[in-house]
Amino acid sequence: MPELPEVETVARSLVPQLQGRIIVSLAKLDWPKMITPPPAEFTALITGRRIETVGRRAKWLLLTLDRGWTMAIHLRMSGHLLVTEPTAAHEPHVHFALELDNGRCLIFNDQRKFGRVHLLDQQGLAALDRSHGPEPLTDDFTPDTLAQQLQHRRAPIKTLLIDQHLIAGIGNIYANEALWLAGIHPLTPGAALSPEQINHLHRAIRVVLQEAIANQGSSLRNYRDSYGQRGSQQEHFNVYDRAGKPCPRCQTLIERIVVAQRSTYFCPLCQRGMQPVT
Ligand SMILES: [Zn+2]
Known part of the structure; x- marks a missing residue:
């Protein structure tokens, strides 16, 4: 989608x-x-x-x-x-x-x-x-905004990132990519992220979305722009749909799990375990 x-x-x-x-x-x-x-x-x-x-x-x-x-x-x-x-x-x-x-x-x-x-x-x-959360590429979207949206949320951060009521526009692909870039395990409860992790995630969300826009998006199935042109961001995925392939950062093999019925890809080394909710 x-x-x-x-x-x-x-x-x-x-x-x-x-x-x-x-x-x-x-x-x-x-x-x-x-x-x-x-x-x-x-x-x-x-x-x-x-x-x-x-x-x-x-x-x-x-x-x-x-x-x-x-x-x-x-x-x-x-x-x-x-x-x-x-x-x-x-x-x-x-x-x-x-x-x-x-x-x-x-x-x-x-x-x-x-x-x-x-x-x-x-x-x-x-x-x-x-009915939608803040736009992640606007100036109003700060690490504080992200922290507020995740406050008291015990669901996995992967699930929270794709909830349109919390943050607008992120879906399965860019949630996976942002968590990899931020070095955060997808099952970490939202409320358990440290201020430092929130800062990393905030930056990662913006980086992956901006990079994808610069490449005219990802063309996996039908997606085209209104001239019929394909995007090329799918050539730059770090983890999405790369199960069993080496992590571009550490060469550990990417793993796939299912979180809230969605395929979730992560590097078990770069995105090490969950922190307990405090
Ligand atoms: Zn890695």
């Missing part, structure tokens, strides 16, 4: 293609469950709207429209967005397409149909914002 760096990359690739464009029509919708409100209302609200900006909150793409509306798009498992010629809207896995005033289409290709498009008013946007 795309995480913060992939969604950020898609948002940045959409800006020059969508900013200032007018939505002429809902050109295709063959999976009505993916949108809210229902199709008739959705169509009435978006037709003729101007796309002011394209941004991101957590793993949501946000198309800010005029008249106070925001189109929030979640790519989920297999979704990707492309700006293309209108004929591409007829492809079998394209379930949603918007016709733009320059003759091109924004198409949502989603083989597994988990993707979502919600049209939000100001209140809806505020609710989406409130």
